[in-house]
Amino acid sequence: MSDAPAIEKALAELVPDGAASARRIPETVGDTLFPEERAAIARAVPRRRAEFIAGRACARHALFRLGQPAMAIPSGPDRAPIWPDGFVGSISHCEDLAIAVVARCPGAIRSLGVDIEPACPLEAELVENICTAAEQRYLANAANAGLLAKTIFSIKESVYKAQYPLTHTMLEFLDVELVLDATAGRFDAVVANSALPPLGGRFRIEAGHILALTYIAA
Template identity: 40%
Template sequence: MASLARMAGTLFPDSVGLGVVSIGAADDPWPEELPAIARAVPHRRNEFAAGRAAARMAMSGLGLELQAIPAGEDRAPIWPAGLTGSITHGEDTALAVVCKSNEFRGLGIDIEPDAPLPEDVLSDICDGDECAWIAGQVAPLRWARLIFVAKEAAFKCQYPATRAIFGFDVMTIRIMPQEGRLTARFTRDVSPYAAGDLLEGRFIRSAGMIVAGFVDPADPV
């Protein structure tokens, strides 16, 4: 888990706190958080608890007061005033990133096994340009998996600003493998973003996992 924390920590600036917690090892969620999992199965309850614990670990790493993180009707975390963040769950680990919202308007993190994307969902995830790019790579379906992870992370990053739910076609991913960099470009307007706007991200592949992270800087005051 320490290696995963080091790996994920390289994706974000120093002003972003990171937490990593094993699923099944976290304390119970705080009372304000419990309504979100009132009817959840045990594994989902464990995921949720680990994610909230990871988020509080990230707060602690920044020297912030630990606070509850309820979920809204859209199931997205309701971050404490002045903060924003993102939570993701792997097979046995939860990761969270947190920062002050006057530094970043949004953060996004996602983790998946570094395994080929099932070919039968490729056309649902990747657009024509993305498919053309992966076709020129070794193990194209593993790169398709990275595109999926990147789109999930980029979606989380933009969500605090838009509160919009949309399909995979609304963002197109560019991968810069040698630099470990990503961009997510909006293909249409999703206020306050315009078609052509970019989110900047990074990725890393290690220990059989892919982690992608995106940041959206706050508007200058």
């Protein structure tokens, strides 16, 4: 069982001012789905139902923290969540946790992307598919290269989720290049062939999990 309170605290420290977050443990969350959310899991296996239900519960809790009553958050045809008017947000789940972040929009934040992964090294044979040449040079000088490579994977998933609502563009891992400040837990990201400004965010390794958050300022 994960140390969910420690991860909740770490996530709350990652989110920028004006945003809110929440976490749930899948399998422990009652089904509070709205009818318009159910299509997304109509034929899903129990594990997928549990993570979806937990993700929606997190999202509603985070919205509640911003003063928003419970509302439906359906999935679009591209699987991206459709947030209530006036909000942006992002959801992620791994085997033992679901998390969500939300912010009011318009406001200081145009878009958010979040990811959670188990804090274990990326398989060596995947590194060249995930990390650019510059990122691989960075890893070559790092003490914990495998874990940092997994962190790069997680950050790129969060970048993808943050940029998608603005661009509706599918990205490959090598379309995104990161510069990490591992000490500060910050990163900058450049998306190839994109009109987006440079992106950035924060990451943290806490209680056996990698947390990555990308935010695009208004």
